[in-house]
Amino acid sequence: MPEQFTLLDINEQSLTTLKKLFKLLELENYIYKIEKADATQWEVPRDKPIDIFISETMQRALRKEPQVAICMNIVPQLPEHAVMIPEQIILSAALINVSKRMQEKLDNILEPNSVFELDTIYTLNKEEILKNSSLHRQNNGGSYLFPKKVVSIPTEIIDDYPTLHILTDIHIYKEERLLIDESQLTMPIKIAELKQDRPSEITFQYRTGEMPEVQFSFEKILV
Ligand SMILES: C[S@@+](CC[C@H](N)C(=O)[O-])C[C@H]1O[C@@H](n2cnc3c(N)ncnc32)[C@H](O)[C@@H]1O
Structure with a gap:
Protein backbone atom coordinates (compact mmCIF):
# COMPACT_ATOMS: atom_id res chain seq x y z
CA MET A 1 0.00 0.00 0.00
CA LYS A 19 -11.66 13.07 -8.22
CA LYS A 20 -11.63 13.22 -12.05
CA LEU A 21 -7.96 14.24 -12.04
CA PHE A 22 -6.85 11.47 -9.68
CA LYS A 23 -8.74 8.93 -11.80
CA LEU A 24 -7.25 10.23 -15.03
CA LEU A 25 -3.72 10.10 -13.60
CA GLU A 26 -4.39 6.66 -12.08
CA LEU A 27 -3.42 7.94 -8.65
CA MET A 58 -3.18 31.47 -0.91
CA GLN A 59 -2.63 34.51 -3.03
CA ARG A 60 0.38 36.80 -2.96
CA ALA A 61 0.96 38.57 0.38
CA LEU A 62 -1.30 35.88 1.94
CA ARG A 63 -4.33 38.01 1.08
CA LYS A 64 -7.94 36.93 0.62
CA GLU A 65 -7.50 33.16 1.00
CA PRO A 66 -7.29 31.20 4.28
CA GLN A 67 -3.75 29.71 4.15
CA VAL A 68 -2.83 31.17 7.55
CA ALA A 69 -6.13 30.25 9.26
CA ILE A 70 -5.83 26.69 7.91
CA CYS A 71 -2.24 26.37 9.19
CA HIS A 81 7.86 15.46 13.56
CA LYS A 100 13.30 51.20 -13.20
CA ARG A 101 12.25 47.65 -12.33
CA MET A 102 10.38 47.36 -15.63
CA GLN A 103 13.44 48.57 -17.54
CA GLU A 104 15.72 46.15 -15.64
CA LYS A 105 13.44 43.29 -16.64
CA LEU A 106 13.41 44.36 -20.29
CA ASP A 107 17.23 44.58 -20.23
CA ASN A 108 17.58 41.23 -18.40
CA ILE A 109 19.68 42.86 -15.67
CA LEU A 110 21.07 40.09 -13.46
CA GLU A 111 21.64 42.19 -10.35
CA PRO A 112 18.74 44.63 -10.26
CA ASN A 113 18.72 47.50 -7.77
CA SER A 114 15.17 48.78 -8.21
CA VAL A 115 13.94 46.98 -5.08
CA PHE A 116 14.97 48.29 -1.66
CA GLU A 117 14.08 45.66 0.92
CA LEU A 118 13.05 47.08 4.29
CA ASP A 119 12.22 44.32 6.78
CA THR A 120 10.22 41.17 7.45
CA ILE A 121 6.64 41.89 8.50
CA TYR A 122 5.20 38.41 8.96
CA THR A 123 6.55 34.84 9.04
CA LEU A 124 4.45 31.69 8.67
CA ASN A 125 6.24 28.53 9.78
CA LYS A 126 5.58 25.79 12.34
CA GLU A 127 7.45 27.57 15.10
CA GLU A 128 5.56 30.86 14.66
CA ILE A 129 2.22 29.07 14.37
CA LEU A 130 2.74 27.21 17.65
CA LYS A 131 3.97 30.40 19.35
CA ASN A 132 0.92 32.39 18.24
CA SER A 133 -1.89 29.82 18.19
CA SER A 134 -3.08 30.31 21.76
CA LEU A 135 -2.06 33.95 22.19
CA HIS A 136 -3.82 35.92 19.53
CA ARG A 137 -7.17 34.25 18.86
CA GLN A 138 -9.88 36.89 19.01
CA ASN A 139 -13.19 35.89 20.52
CA ASN A 140 -15.36 37.43 17.84
CA GLY A 141 -15.30 35.41 14.65
CA GLY A 142 -12.24 33.35 15.61
CA SER A 143 -9.80 35.38 13.55
CA TYR A 144 -6.14 35.77 14.45
CA LEU A 145 -4.48 39.12 14.99
CA PHE A 146 -0.70 38.77 14.87
CA PRO A 147 1.83 40.99 16.65
CA LYS A 148 2.40 44.43 15.12
CA LYS A 149 5.67 45.12 13.34
CA VAL A 150 7.06 48.66 13.09
CA VAL A 151 9.37 49.20 10.12
CA SER A 152 11.64 52.25 9.75
CA ILE A 153 11.79 54.00 6.39
CA PRO A 154 14.94 55.86 5.30
CA THR A 155 13.00 58.90 4.03
CA GLU A 156 15.92 60.14 1.90
CA ILE A 157 15.42 57.22 -0.53
CA ILE A 158 11.67 57.74 -1.07
CA ASP A 159 12.23 59.90 -4.17
CA ASP A 160 14.17 57.05 -5.81
CA TYR A 161 11.98 54.22 -4.47
CA PRO A 162 8.54 55.79 -4.05
CA THR A 163 6.12 52.86 -3.85
CA LEU A 164 5.62 50.54 -0.91
CA HIS A 165 5.20 46.86 -1.78
CA ILE A 166 4.85 43.56 0.02
CA LEU A 167 7.16 40.75 -1.13
CA THR A 168 6.21 37.09 -0.66
CA ASP A 169 9.02 34.57 -0.25
CA ILE A 170 7.84 30.96 -0.41
CA HIS A 171 10.12 28.28 0.96
CA ILE A 172 8.42 25.12 -0.24
CA TYR A 173 10.66 22.32 1.09
CA LYS A 174 14.39 22.13 1.76
CA GLU A 175 16.09 23.81 -1.24
CA GLU A 176 12.87 24.29 -3.21
CA ARG A 177 11.92 27.96 -3.14
CA LEU A 178 9.79 30.32 -5.18
CA LEU A 179 11.74 33.54 -5.58
CA ILE A 180 10.51 36.99 -6.59
CA ASP A 181 8.55 36.91 -9.90
CA GLU A 182 8.97 33.12 -10.29
CA SER A 183 5.20 32.70 -9.90
CA GLN A 184 2.10 34.81 -9.55
CA LEU A 185 2.26 34.20 -5.79
CA THR A 186 5.71 35.76 -5.46
CA MET A 187 5.18 38.91 -7.52
CA PRO A 188 5.47 42.08 -5.38
CA ILE A 189 2.12 43.68 -4.55
CA LYS A 190 1.88 47.46 -4.39
CA ILE A 191 0.15 48.83 -1.28
CA ALA A 192 0.96 52.57 -1.16
CA GLU A 193 2.60 55.57 -2.78
CA LEU A 194 4.88 57.28 -0.24
CA LYS A 195 6.08 60.37 -2.13
CA GLN A 196 3.52 62.73 -0.57
CA ASP A 197 3.33 61.46 3.01
CA ARG A 198 7.00 60.46 3.41
CA PRO A 199 6.51 58.45 6.62
CA SER A 200 9.61 57.60 8.67
CA GLU A 201 7.98 54.46 10.01
CA ILE A 202 5.08 52.19 9.12
CA THR A 203 3.22 49.78 11.40
CA PHE A 204 2.18 46.46 9.84
CA GLN A 205 -0.12 43.80 11.27
CA TYR A 206 -1.26 40.55 9.66
CA ARG A 207 -4.77 39.33 10.41
CA THR A 208 -6.94 36.43 9.33
CA GLY A 209 -10.77 36.51 9.17
CA GLU A 210 -13.15 37.07 6.27
CA MET A 211 -10.57 39.10 4.37
CA PRO A 212 -7.08 38.02 5.47
CA GLU A 213 -4.43 40.67 4.79
CA VAL A 214 -1.56 42.75 6.09
CA GLN A 215 -2.96 45.98 7.49
CA PHE A 216 -0.68 48.99 7.75
CA SER A 217 -0.73 52.54 9.07
CA PHE A 218 1.60 55.53 9.29
CA GLU A 219 1.58 59.10 10.55
CA LYS A 220 1.16 61.71 7.84
CA ILE A 221 3.86 64.36 8.05
CA LEU A 222 2.72 67.91 7.34
CA VAL A 223 5.38 70.27 6.06
C1 LIG B 1 -5.90 28.46 -4.86
S1 LIG B 1 -6.92 27.00 -4.96
C2 LIG B 1 -5.63 25.84 -5.07
C3 LIG B 1 -6.06 24.48 -5.33
C4 LIG B 1 -4.91 23.48 -5.56
N1 LIG B 1 -3.87 23.63 -4.56
C5 LIG B 1 -4.35 23.67 -6.93
O1 LIG B 1 -3.21 24.08 -7.07
O2 LIG B 1 -5.06 23.42 -7.91
C6 LIG B 1 -7.53 26.92 -3.32
C7 LIG B 1 -8.51 25.80 -3.03
O3 LIG B 1 -8.77 25.84 -1.63
C8 LIG B 1 -10.15 25.62 -1.40
N2 LIG B 1 -10.48 26.25 -0.10
C9 LIG B 1 -10.61 27.56 0.15
N3 LIG B 1 -10.91 27.76 1.46
C10 LIG B 1 -10.95 26.53 2.03
C11 LIG B 1 -11.22 26.07 3.34
N4 LIG B 1 -11.47 26.92 4.33
N5 LIG B 1 -11.21 24.74 3.58
C12 LIG B 1 -10.93 23.87 2.58
N6 LIG B 1 -10.67 24.24 1.30
C13 LIG B 1 -10.68 25.56 1.04
C14 LIG B 1 -10.83 26.26 -2.60
O4 LIG B 1 -12.12 25.70 -2.79
C15 LIG B 1 -9.85 25.92 -3.72
O5 LIG B 1 -10.19 24.70 -4.34
Missing part, protein backbone atom coordinates in the same frame (compact mmCIF):
# COMPACT_ATOMS: atom_id res chain seq x y z
CA PRO A 2 1.52 3.41 -0.99
CA GLU A 3 1.56 6.45 1.31
CA GLN A 4 -1.96 7.81 1.33
CA PHE A 5 -3.45 11.28 1.46
CA THR A 6 -6.59 12.73 2.99
CA LEU A 7 -7.78 15.43 0.58
CA LEU A 8 -9.90 18.31 1.86
CA ASP A 9 -11.74 21.06 0.03
CA ILE A 10 -14.65 23.28 1.01
CA ASN A 11 -15.98 23.50 -2.54
CA GLU A 12 -18.01 20.70 -4.15
CA GLN A 13 -16.93 21.63 -7.67
CA SER A 14 -13.23 21.47 -6.72
CA LEU A 15 -13.76 18.01 -5.22
CA THR A 16 -15.48 16.75 -8.36
CA THR A 17 -12.57 17.98 -10.49
CA LEU A 18 -10.07 16.53 -8.02
CA GLU A 28 -6.48 6.67 -6.78
CA ASN A 29 -4.37 4.24 -4.71
CA TYR A 30 -2.83 7.26 -3.04
CA ILE A 31 -6.14 8.50 -1.64
CA TYR A 32 -7.08 7.56 1.90
CA LYS A 33 -10.14 9.80 2.00
CA ILE A 34 -11.67 12.77 0.16
CA GLU A 35 -13.70 15.01 2.41
CA LYS A 36 -15.73 18.17 1.93
CA ALA A 37 -14.65 20.25 4.90
CA ASP A 38 -13.61 23.69 6.09
CA ALA A 39 -9.91 23.17 6.79
CA THR A 40 -9.88 26.13 9.20
CA GLN A 41 -12.10 24.05 11.50
CA TRP A 42 -11.28 20.44 10.55
CA GLU A 43 -10.21 18.09 13.32
CA VAL A 44 -7.42 15.62 12.63
CA PRO A 45 -8.73 12.11 13.38
CA ARG A 46 -7.01 10.73 16.49
CA ASP A 47 -6.59 7.26 14.94
CA LYS A 48 -4.90 8.59 11.78
CA PRO A 49 -2.03 10.94 12.67
CA ILE A 50 -0.66 13.09 9.85
CA ASP A 51 3.04 13.15 8.88
CA ILE A 52 2.91 15.62 5.98
CA PHE A 53 0.52 18.58 5.76
CA ILE A 54 0.27 20.44 2.43
CA SER A 55 -1.84 23.52 1.85
CA GLU A 56 -2.03 25.82 -1.16
CA THR A 57 -4.86 28.18 -0.36
CA MET A 72 -3.27 27.81 12.56
CA ASN A 73 -5.94 25.12 12.86
CA ILE A 74 -4.04 22.10 11.55
CA VAL A 75 -0.44 22.53 12.77
CA PRO A 76 -1.17 22.48 16.54
CA GLN A 77 -2.96 19.14 15.99
CA LEU A 78 0.04 17.48 14.27
CA PRO A 79 2.79 15.36 15.84
CA GLU A 80 6.05 17.24 16.42
CA ALA A 82 5.22 16.40 10.97
CA VAL A 83 6.35 18.39 7.93
CA MET A 84 4.37 21.43 6.76
CA ILE A 85 4.54 22.34 3.05
CA PRO A 86 5.26 25.13 2.25
CA GLU A 87 7.73 25.04 5.16
CA GLN A 88 7.89 28.80 5.46
CA ILE A 89 6.33 31.89 3.92
CA ILE A 90 7.88 35.27 4.66
CA LEU A 91 6.21 38.58 3.90
CA SER A 92 8.47 41.59 3.84
CA ALA A 93 8.10 45.28 3.09
CA ALA A 94 10.04 46.84 0.22
CA LEU A 95 10.29 50.17 -1.55
CA ILE A 96 10.32 49.84 -5.33
CA ASN A 97 11.09 52.08 -8.26
CA VAL A 98 8.51 50.58 -10.60
CA SER A 99 9.66 52.08 -13.92
Whole structure:
Protein backbone atom coordinates (compact mmCIF):
# COMPACT_ATOMS: atom_id res chain seq x y z
CA MET A 1 0.00 0.00 0.00
CA PRO A 2 1.52 3.41 -0.99
CA GLU A 3 1.56 6.45 1.31
CA GLN A 4 -1.96 7.81 1.33
CA PHE A 5 -3.45 11.28 1.46
CA THR A 6 -6.59 12.73 2.99
CA LEU A 7 -7.78 15.43 0.58
CA LEU A 8 -9.90 18.31 1.86
CA ASP A 9 -11.74 21.06 0.03
CA ILE A 10 -14.65 23.28 1.01
CA ASN A 11 -15.98 23.50 -2.54
CA GLU A 12 -18.01 20.70 -4.15
CA GLN A 13 -16.93 21.63 -7.67
CA SER A 14 -13.23 21.47 -6.72
CA LEU A 15 -13.76 18.01 -5.22
CA THR A 16 -15.48 16.75 -8.36
CA THR A 17 -12.57 17.98 -10.49
CA LEU A 18 -10.07 16.53 -8.02
CA LYS A 19 -11.66 13.07 -8.22
CA LYS A 20 -11.63 13.22 -12.05
CA LEU A 21 -7.96 14.24 -12.04
CA PHE A 22 -6.85 11.47 -9.68
CA LYS A 23 -8.74 8.93 -11.80
CA LEU A 24 -7.25 10.23 -15.03
CA LEU A 25 -3.72 10.10 -13.60
CA GLU A 26 -4.39 6.66 -12.08
CA LEU A 27 -3.42 7.94 -8.65
CA GLU A 28 -6.48 6.67 -6.78
CA ASN A 29 -4.37 4.24 -4.71
CA TYR A 30 -2.83 7.26 -3.04
CA ILE A 31 -6.14 8.50 -1.64
CA TYR A 32 -7.08 7.56 1.90
CA LYS A 33 -10.14 9.80 2.00
CA ILE A 34 -11.67 12.77 0.16
CA GLU A 35 -13.70 15.01 2.41
CA LYS A 36 -15.73 18.17 1.93
CA ALA A 37 -14.65 20.25 4.90
CA ASP A 38 -13.61 23.69 6.09
CA ALA A 39 -9.91 23.17 6.79
CA THR A 40 -9.88 26.13 9.20
CA GLN A 41 -12.10 24.05 11.50
CA TRP A 42 -11.28 20.44 10.55
CA GLU A 43 -10.21 18.09 13.32
CA VAL A 44 -7.42 15.62 12.63
CA PRO A 45 -8.73 12.11 13.38
CA ARG A 46 -7.01 10.73 16.49
CA ASP A 47 -6.59 7.26 14.94
CA LYS A 48 -4.90 8.59 11.78
CA PRO A 49 -2.03 10.94 12.67
CA ILE A 50 -0.66 13.09 9.85
CA ASP A 51 3.04 13.15 8.88
CA ILE A 52 2.91 15.62 5.98
CA PHE A 53 0.52 18.58 5.76
CA ILE A 54 0.27 20.44 2.43
CA SER A 55 -1.84 23.52 1.85
CA GLU A 56 -2.03 25.82 -1.16
CA THR A 57 -4.86 28.18 -0.36
CA MET A 58 -3.18 31.47 -0.91
CA GLN A 59 -2.63 34.51 -3.03
CA ARG A 60 0.38 36.80 -2.96
CA ALA A 61 0.96 38.57 0.38
CA LEU A 62 -1.30 35.88 1.94
CA ARG A 63 -4.33 38.01 1.08
CA LYS A 64 -7.94 36.93 0.62
CA GLU A 65 -7.50 33.16 1.00
CA PRO A 66 -7.29 31.20 4.28
CA GLN A 67 -3.75 29.71 4.15
CA VAL A 68 -2.83 31.17 7.55
CA ALA A 69 -6.13 30.25 9.26
CA ILE A 70 -5.83 26.69 7.91
CA CYS A 71 -2.24 26.37 9.19
CA MET A 72 -3.27 27.81 12.56
CA ASN A 73 -5.94 25.12 12.86
CA ILE A 74 -4.04 22.10 11.55
CA VAL A 75 -0.44 22.53 12.77
CA PRO A 76 -1.17 22.48 16.54
CA GLN A 77 -2.96 19.14 15.99
CA LEU A 78 0.04 17.48 14.27
CA PRO A 79 2.79 15.36 15.84
CA GLU A 80 6.05 17.24 16.42
CA HIS A 81 7.86 15.46 13.56
CA ALA A 82 5.22 16.40 10.97
CA VAL A 83 6.35 18.39 7.93
CA MET A 84 4.37 21.43 6.76
CA ILE A 85 4.54 22.34 3.05
CA PRO A 86 5.26 25.13 2.25
CA GLU A 87 7.73 25.04 5.16
CA GLN A 88 7.89 28.80 5.46
CA ILE A 89 6.33 31.89 3.92
CA ILE A 90 7.88 35.27 4.66
CA LEU A 91 6.21 38.58 3.90
CA SER A 92 8.47 41.59 3.84
CA ALA A 93 8.10 45.28 3.09
CA ALA A 94 10.04 46.84 0.22
CA LEU A 95 10.29 50.17 -1.55
CA ILE A 96 10.32 49.84 -5.33
CA ASN A 97 11.09 52.08 -8.26
CA VAL A 98 8.51 50.58 -10.60
CA SER A 99 9.66 52.08 -13.92
CA LYS A 100 13.30 51.20 -13.20
CA ARG A 101 12.25 47.65 -12.33
CA MET A 102 10.38 47.36 -15.63
CA GLN A 103 13.44 48.57 -17.54
CA GLU A 104 15.72 46.15 -15.64
CA LYS A 105 13.44 43.29 -16.64
CA LEU A 106 13.41 44.36 -20.29
CA ASP A 107 17.23 44.58 -20.23
CA ASN A 108 17.58 41.23 -18.40
CA ILE A 109 19.68 42.86 -15.67
CA LEU A 110 21.07 40.09 -13.46
CA GLU A 111 21.64 42.19 -10.35
CA PRO A 112 18.74 44.63 -10.26
CA ASN A 113 18.72 47.50 -7.77
CA SER A 114 15.17 48.78 -8.21
CA VAL A 115 13.94 46.98 -5.08
CA PHE A 116 14.97 48.29 -1.66
CA GLU A 117 14.08 45.66 0.92
CA LEU A 118 13.05 47.08 4.29
CA ASP A 119 12.22 44.32 6.78
CA THR A 120 10.22 41.17 7.45
CA ILE A 121 6.64 41.89 8.50
CA TYR A 122 5.20 38.41 8.96
CA THR A 123 6.55 34.84 9.04
CA LEU A 124 4.45 31.69 8.67
CA ASN A 125 6.24 28.53 9.78
CA LYS A 126 5.58 25.79 12.34
CA GLU A 127 7.45 27.57 15.10
CA GLU A 128 5.56 30.86 14.66
CA ILE A 129 2.22 29.07 14.37
CA LEU A 130 2.74 27.21 17.65
CA LYS A 131 3.97 30.40 19.35
CA ASN A 132 0.92 32.39 18.24
CA SER A 133 -1.89 29.82 18.19
CA SER A 134 -3.08 30.31 21.76
CA LEU A 135 -2.06 33.95 22.19
CA HIS A 136 -3.82 35.92 19.53
CA ARG A 137 -7.17 34.25 18.86
CA GLN A 138 -9.88 36.89 19.01
CA ASN A 139 -13.19 35.89 20.52
CA ASN A 140 -15.36 37.43 17.84
CA GLY A 141 -15.30 35.41 14.65
CA GLY A 142 -12.24 33.35 15.61
CA SER A 143 -9.80 35.38 13.55
CA TYR A 144 -6.14 35.77 14.45
CA LEU A 145 -4.48 39.12 14.99
CA PHE A 146 -0.70 38.77 14.87
CA PRO A 147 1.83 40.99 16.65
CA LYS A 148 2.40 44.43 15.12
CA LYS A 149 5.67 45.12 13.34
CA VAL A 150 7.06 48.66 13.09
CA VAL A 151 9.37 49.20 10.12
CA SER A 152 11.64 52.25 9.75
CA ILE A 153 11.79 54.00 6.39
CA PRO A 154 14.94 55.86 5.30
CA THR A 155 13.00 58.90 4.03
CA GLU A 156 15.92 60.14 1.90
CA ILE A 157 15.42 57.22 -0.53
CA ILE A 158 11.67 57.74 -1.07
CA ASP A 159 12.23 59.90 -4.17
CA ASP A 160 14.17 57.05 -5.81
CA TYR A 161 11.98 54.22 -4.47
CA PRO A 162 8.54 55.79 -4.05
CA THR A 163 6.12 52.86 -3.85
CA LEU A 164 5.62 50.54 -0.91
CA HIS A 165 5.20 46.86 -1.78
CA ILE A 166 4.85 43.56 0.02
CA LEU A 167 7.16 40.75 -1.13
CA THR A 168 6.21 37.09 -0.66
CA ASP A 169 9.02 34.57 -0.25
CA ILE A 170 7.84 30.96 -0.41
CA HIS A 171 10.12 28.28 0.96
CA ILE A 172 8.42 25.12 -0.24
CA TYR A 173 10.66 22.32 1.09
CA LYS A 174 14.39 22.13 1.76
CA GLU A 175 16.09 23.81 -1.24
CA GLU A 176 12.87 24.29 -3.21
CA ARG A 177 11.92 27.96 -3.14
CA LEU A 178 9.79 30.32 -5.18
CA LEU A 179 11.74 33.54 -5.58
CA ILE A 180 10.51 36.99 -6.59
CA ASP A 181 8.55 36.91 -9.90
CA GLU A 182 8.97 33.12 -10.29
CA SER A 183 5.20 32.70 -9.90
CA GLN A 184 2.10 34.81 -9.55
CA LEU A 185 2.26 34.20 -5.79
CA THR A 186 5.71 35.76 -5.46
CA MET A 187 5.18 38.91 -7.52
CA PRO A 188 5.47 42.08 -5.38
CA ILE A 189 2.12 43.68 -4.55
CA LYS A 190 1.88 47.46 -4.39
CA ILE A 191 0.15 48.83 -1.28
CA ALA A 192 0.96 52.57 -1.16
CA GLU A 193 2.60 55.57 -2.78
CA LEU A 194 4.88 57.28 -0.24
CA LYS A 195 6.08 60.37 -2.13
CA GLN A 196 3.52 62.73 -0.57
CA ASP A 197 3.33 61.46 3.01
CA ARG A 198 7.00 60.46 3.41
CA PRO A 199 6.51 58.45 6.62
CA SER A 200 9.61 57.60 8.67
CA GLU A 201 7.98 54.46 10.01
CA ILE A 202 5.08 52.19 9.12
CA THR A 203 3.22 49.78 11.40
CA PHE A 204 2.18 46.46 9.84
CA GLN A 205 -0.12 43.80 11.27
CA TYR A 206 -1.26 40.55 9.66
CA ARG A 207 -4.77 39.33 10.41
CA THR A 208 -6.94 36.43 9.33
CA GLY A 209 -10.77 36.51 9.17
CA GLU A 210 -13.15 37.07 6.27
CA MET A 211 -10.57 39.10 4.37
CA PRO A 212 -7.08 38.02 5.47
CA GLU A 213 -4.43 40.67 4.79
CA VAL A 214 -1.56 42.75 6.09
CA GLN A 215 -2.96 45.98 7.49
CA PHE A 216 -0.68 48.99 7.75
CA SER A 217 -0.73 52.54 9.07
CA PHE A 218 1.60 55.53 9.29
CA GLU A 219 1.58 59.10 10.55
CA LYS A 220 1.16 61.71 7.84
CA ILE A 221 3.86 64.36 8.05
CA LEU A 222 2.72 67.91 7.34
CA VAL A 223 5.38 70.27 6.06
C1 LIG B 1 -5.90 28.46 -4.86
S1 LIG B 1 -6.92 27.00 -4.96
C2 LIG B 1 -5.63 25.84 -5.07
C3 LIG B 1 -6.06 24.48 -5.33
C4 LIG B 1 -4.91 23.48 -5.56
N1 LIG B 1 -3.87 23.63 -4.56
C5 LIG B 1 -4.35 23.67 -6.93
O1 LIG B 1 -3.21 24.08 -7.07
O2 LIG B 1 -5.06 23.42 -7.91
C6 LIG B 1 -7.53 26.92 -3.32
C7 LIG B 1 -8.51 25.80 -3.03
O3 LIG B 1 -8.77 25.84 -1.63
C8 LIG B 1 -10.15 25.62 -1.40
N2 LIG B 1 -10.48 26.25 -0.10
C9 LIG B 1 -10.61 27.56 0.15
N3 LIG B 1 -10.91 27.76 1.46
C10 LIG B 1 -10.95 26.53 2.03
C11 LIG B 1 -11.22 26.07 3.34
N4 LIG B 1 -11.47 26.92 4.33
N5 LIG B 1 -11.21 24.74 3.58
C12 LIG B 1 -10.93 23.87 2.58
N6 LIG B 1 -10.67 24.24 1.30
C13 LIG B 1 -10.68 25.56 1.04
C14 LIG B 1 -10.83 26.26 -2.60
O4 LIG B 1 -12.12 25.70 -2.79
C15 LIG B 1 -9.85 25.92 -3.72
O5 LIG B 1 -10.19 24.70 -4.34
